Amino acid sequence: xxxxxxxVVEFHYTLxxxxxxIETSTKTEPxxxxxxxxxxLPGLENAIEGKNVGDKFEVTLxxxxxxxxxxxxxxxxxxxxxxxxxKVWKPGMTAIVESNQGRHQVTIVKVGRFNADxxxxxxxxxxxxxxxxxxxxxREATEEELSxxxxxxxxxxxx
Numbered sequence: 001x002x003x004x005x006x007x008v009v010e011f012h013y014t015l016x017x018x019x020x021x022i023e024t025s026t027k028t029e030p031x032x033x034x035x036x037x038x039x040x041l042p043g044l045e046n047a048i049e050g051k052n053v054g055d056k057f058e059v060t061l062x063x064x065x066x067x068x069x070x071x072x073x074x075x076x077x078x079x080x081x082x083x084x085x086x087k088v089w090k091p092g093m094t095a096i097v098e099s100n101q102g103r104h105q106v107t108i109v110k111v112g113r114f115n116a117d118x119x120x121x122x123x124x125x126x127x128x129x130x131x132x133x134x135x136x137x138x139r140e141a142t143e144e145e146l147s148x149x150x151x152x153x154x155x156x157x158x159x
Contacts, residue, residue, distance in 0.1 A: 001052065001053075001138045001139070001140075002050050002051070002052055002138075003035055003048055003049055003050060003051050003052070003135070003138050004035065004036070004049070004050070005035060005036030006034065006035065006036055006037075006140065006141045006146060007034075007035040007036075007138050007139070007140065007141065008032065008033075008034055008035070008137075008138070008139050008140070008141050008145065008151050009032070009033055009034075009035050009048060009135065009137075009138055010030045010031070010032045010135075010136040010137040010138075011025075011030055011031055011048070011133050011134060011135050011136055012024075012025045012026050012030045012031070012133070012134045012136060013025050013031060013131050013132065013133050013134075014026060014131070014132040015129055015130070015131055016129070016130050016132070017124075017127050017128065017129055017130070018128075022124075022129075030136045030137075032151050033150075033151060034141055034145060034146075034149065034150055034151050035048065035049070037149050037150070039149075039150060041061065041065065041066045041067070042065055042066075043059065043061035043062070043065025043066055044059065044061065044065075044066070044131055044133075046065075047059035047131075047133070048133065048135070051135050052135065052138065053135050053136065053137055053138055054134075054135065055133075055134070055135045056132070056133065056134045056135075057132075057133055058130055058131065058132045058133070059130070059131050059133070060128060060129070060130045060131075061128065061129050061130075061131070062128055063125065063126050063127060063128065066124065066127075066129050067122040067124040067125045067126075067127070067129075068122070068125050068126075069125065069126050070121050070125045070126035071120075071121060071125075074119060074120040074121045075109065075117060075118065075119060075120065076106075076117075076118055076120055077115045077116070077117050077118075078097060078106070078115060078116055078118050079114060079115050080111075080114060080115060080116055082097055082098070083095040083096075083097060083106075083108075083116060083118075084096040084097070084098070089108050089111045089116055090108065090111065091108050091109055091110060091111065092107070092108065093107070093108045094106065094107050094108070094123060095107075095108060095116075095118070097118070104120065105122060105123065106118040106119060106120055107119040107121070107123055
């Protein structure tokens with residue numbers, strides 16, 4: 001089955017910048033997403049379109065095709081109680097923040113007693129990234145997955 005809109009795709013990836021590996025899924029579970037629903041990086045999703053189980057390929061994405069350009073004005077002071085991911089924060093660490101627009105990854109720049117100055121740019125913003133991809137499985141999405149706009153694990157999503 002070729003990957004088309006509304007396919008559930010499972011794949012492993014290794015991400016690198018300028019030949020240096022940044023992260024990989026090969027030692028953990030593959031990444032799973034609903035193709036064509038805007039939940040994947042646009043450039044990566046375009047490269048995956050039409051592929052089949054077992055296909056291996058590399059794609060290099062510009063910042064515009066992945067996490068966007070860095071914005072120098074993307075700094076915000078956030079109360080420590082809203083940062084998720086650690087109990088003690090230090091500059092350079094990344095945190096998850098819930099907002100009206102969903103979950104965001106931020107980088108801690110400076111830590112105070114009650115607040116942290118955070119860089120709202122994604123850590124990979126402004127970078128040209130290369131993804132080495134291996135398609136593990138492809139299936140049609142269920143009606144429930146399509147109505148919710150995301151993949152469900154074993155037992156559904158609980159919504």
